[in-house]
Amino acid sequence: MSRIALAVLALALVVPEVALAQDAAASSAVASEPRESGATLAEPPPGVPPRRRRRRRRAPEAAEQPAERFEWDGPRVELGWARYAIADAWGGGTVDTATFGGFVPTGAVRLGGYAELGVREYTLAADDAVFRGTLLGGYQHLGGDLVPYACLAGSLGLVVGKRFHTPQSRVIAGLGLEAGLDLRLVKTLFVGASLSYQRATMNDLAYDLFTLRLRIGL
C-alpha cells in the first residue's frame, strides 16, 4: 500500500516538471538541438504519435473580401471661426468669434448647433463681447467625402459692452439660412466652410447678418 502511495507521489512530482520542460522547449529555438539520446524535449516519447500542429484556418470569405469602404456619416463635433457684422451707426461693427458645435447622428437630417464667443468691434470705446448660440436643422447630402448641406438657423445671444462707461447688455435674436460644405480629410477629420444669412433683432432694431464660418472637426 505504501509502495503504491509512493509511486503516485513520484508521478505527481515528475509529470508537471516534464510538462513545464515541454512548454519551455516548444517556445525556445534551442529546443530543437538533439540531446545525448538524440531526442528533444519537444519530441514525444517513443511510442507516442507526434502531435500535429493545428493551423488556424482563416475563413476563406474573409481573405477574399476586399477591405470594407469607410462611409462617413457627417460631422459630430467642430471648432470654428466666424465673422459677421452687427453694424450700426454708433460705432458698432465687425464681429469675430470662436465657435464650438456639435451634431446629432441623424443621417441625412443635419441637426445640431454651435455656441460662439467673441468680440464686436466698437470704434468709439472698448469692444463689446458677444455670446451667442445657434441651432441648425436641415439636410446634408451624405455618401462621399464631400458633404454639402443647407439648414434653417435660429440664434439667440447677448452683446455685452459699455456705452459712456456704463455697462450695457443687449439680447440679439435671429433667424435665417445657412449653407455649407464639409470635406473629409482622413478618417473622420473634416474641414468645412459655410455662409449664412440671418435677420436679427437687437434693441428693437433690425440687422442683416451675413456670416462666414470656417470649421474643423471630427
Next chain:
Amino acid sequence: MRRARAIALSLLAPALLACGSPGDARYAGMRVHEPDDGSYRVRFLSPPWELVDHEGRRAVIEIPANATGFIDRDAGIPPKYRLVVDVVGGSAASVSGADAASAAARGETIVEPLRAIETDSGAMGFEVITRGTDASPRSFRYVSFDAPAGVVHLVFEASPELDEPEVDAMVRAVEVGPFE
C-alpha cells in the same frame, strides 16, 4: 410636434423680419429731444442716457452714477454724465469765449482751449473742455452753436473724461433749427 414647430416658425419668421427699423441707419436707436419751438435737436443713446427734465428750451439729460443702482438717487450722488441744453443770447464765439474766460472763476482748469467744431448736419460752433479741481475732479465740455434763435448751448459735466469719441459723436449729432 411637427405641426407645432411649423406654427412656431411661421409666427417667429414674420415677427423677426418685421421688427425694428434698420440698425445701420444713421442715428438708429438714438432718442431725440426737440423743444416745442424747434430750435435744436439733441440725440442721445438711451439707455444709458435719460431725459430727466425739460422745460421750454432747456433740457437736462443724464446717465446716473453706477452707485444709484444700490443707493437712492436723492442721496446726493452726482450723475456720471449730465448734459444741460439751452438757448442763450449772443454768438457761439462770444459764448464759448466767456465759458473759457470764466473757467478759473468756477475753479476749473482748461484741458482743451477754445476750438471750432462742426456737426454732421453742417452747423458750426465752438467748444472748450475744462477740468474741476482735485476736490471736485469733474470734467466739463462747453459747446455752442449759432442758431437763428440765439446760441444753442450745451454743457456736459461728467466724472470720466469728456474729450473722447462717444461724446464727440454725440456733439456731432446735434442739429440746429429751424426744421421743416
